[in-house]
Amino acid sequence: MIELKSTLTCPECGHKVTNTMPTDACQYFFDCxxxxxxxxxxxxxxxxxxxxxxxxxxxxxxDAGCCNTKET
Structure with missing residues (x-):
């Protein structure tokens, strides 16, 4: 079973926020x-x-790998 909730921890300030992850795309950016x-x-x-x-x-x-993201 896939878990859709994840708690992000900012490496800069330690702030934590729990979000529902998208299932149809990777989230490449996040504003703390x-x-x-x-x-x-x-x-x-x-x-x-x-x-x-x-x-x-x-x-x-x-185990499907992740979205095909590349930096441009």
Missing amino acids: PGCGALLKPLPGDCCVYCSYGTVPCPPVQE
Whole structure:
């Protein structure tokens, strides 16, 4: 069963927020409501949930890899 709730922790200020992850796309950016930092995935991760969340994104949970994201 896929877990859709994940708690993101900002690496800048430690603020935590629980969100429902999208199932049809990766979330590449996230604005921290605590300090305003723009979070982006760490190298090798496809989305902010895989980098800063308590639960990885749904495609990773399904062992399907993640969305095909590339930096331009």
